Amino acid sequence: MELPTANVDLGPKKIEHEKEEGPLLHCDFCDIEVVHNLAQMFMPGLACACVDNTTGDPFNTPGFVAVDLRKEMIEFVTQKSELFVAESIISEGGPDGEALEHPFDIISYFVDEFVNSKRNLWSQFSGWLLSDKREDKIDDFIQEMEVNGFWPLDRRETLAKDLLKNVDFKSSFHCSMSFNSAEDLANHVDACDFRTVICQNEGCNVRFSAGQLKEHDSTCDFKIVPCEQKCTANILRREMDRHCLTVCPLKLVNCPFSAIGCRSTTAQSMIRKHCSDDIESHLFLMLKGIHQPASSEDLQRRVEQIVQTSSRSKLAEAKDVRSFKRIVKDLEVKLGSLEVSAEEKTSTEEVAKNEDREENRTSAVNGVNKEDSEHRK
Structure with a gap:
């Protein structure tokens, strides 16, 4: 059957122009993180399909159907991705429809659709999908495929790139630029925001797209940054919390x-x-504990006496309560007993008398109770 020629300009000038320019060259860079995550997701999806497709079937095993199901899975998700934009425009009224999701979510949905379509009747109705044994079998099969190199990561990443370009119509996660010459493409490659770069911070080997450098650098655990508490130290971000909580001089x-x-x-x-600087206030608090009945005025006078009769450096030598108390007591021995004001002395004596009367009353009550107990016997 001949192709229609209506409204098609095939004049010599256009043909000559196309020959001069040649085919357009496309930049192949994609968001490396999304590509890697997609590639990692394919293997569990395939394992689920293989396990659920052969469970309860004595003549099949996951390994026996893996090759065929991998081929079917690739064809299924590729076809779905190629139709995605057109279907989105129809269902949402345009590519800007709010229902469209992140490429990873879209492709994950396609993989889930494929997995669901491959479940046999036994898997669907036996309760197998909710069993722990299913999860263990899937994990074991994933490990078996990885050990045997059944579906290498680089091949999965190649598939991921193709699918990503199909569904990423806004070019948010891949470069959509095209060039007329290899030279123009080469110049672009060195500056493309989607080119893969490796973090330059020592100890970090994370790969990401160049456009994400600033974002990664702001959170990289291996970047050396100034102390958050504004001390003079520069330390690894991953060690910041430990530094601030332990050795930071400004903690x-x-x-x-x-x-x-x-x-x-x-x-x-x-x-x-x-x-x-606060020797006097610490002295006051210490004396308050030693001479509890004393008034604040008496304690303050005692503070002044101790400070006047001893060097501040001696008191400042104390590094804790215990050593400070020992120094204070030694100084008090030299000063003699604490002088208490007359009013305070009377109050103290009254307190002592009340304590004695309470003690005598308690003893008397205990004696009566003892006599009663002996009388009953």
Whole structure:
């Protein structure tokens, strides 16, 4: 049958022009992450189809049907991907329809459709699809295919690229540029946002498209970055949390004297300065624990006495509550007993008397109870 020639200009000029320009050359780059994820998804899909197709059949095994089902699967998803854009335009009114999804989701759906179509009756109605044994058998078959090199990764990635280009009509995940000469294409390849690059941070071997460099660099665990707490250190991003929580000099820590009531927090590198600057307040808190009945005025006078009769450097030597308390007690021995005001002394004596009366009353009650108990016997 002859091809129609109506409305087709086959004049000499156009033919000569096409011969001069030659066929268009297309850039072959795609989003390497999407391609890799698709390639990794094909193997489990094929394993599911093989296992579900042969389960309950004593004459077939997953390995026996793998070659044929792989061929059918490739043909099925390829045909679906080629029709995807046209079907989307019809169903959604155009390529911008909101129902269209990410290429990975679209192709995954095609693979699931194929897997579902290959389930035999036993698999569909026996409860096999929900069994743990099915998952184990699929995992074992995936491992068997990988060990035997049944479907190499590079071949799966080639298929993934073709499918991706078919469904990615917006060119969000592949380069759609074409060129008239190999030179133009070569110049473009060196600058294409979809060309594959490897992270240059030492220890990171992640591959991604060049256009994603900035995004990857902002999260790469192996990038050396300044300390988040603004110290002078530059460290690996992956070690940031440990650095900030342990060795960072600007890590906020509680005062060593928090056990006796100091509520200050300060940078780890400034803790000694804090202890030196706040000797009087720490002294007050320590004396308050030692001389509980004493008034604030009496304790404050005692603080002044200790500071006047000893060097601040000696008190600043204390690194914790225990050593600080020992120094304070040694200084108090030299100063003698704490002088308590008359009003405070009276109050203290009254408290002591009340405690004695309460103790005597308790003893008397216990004695009566004992006599009653003996009388009953």
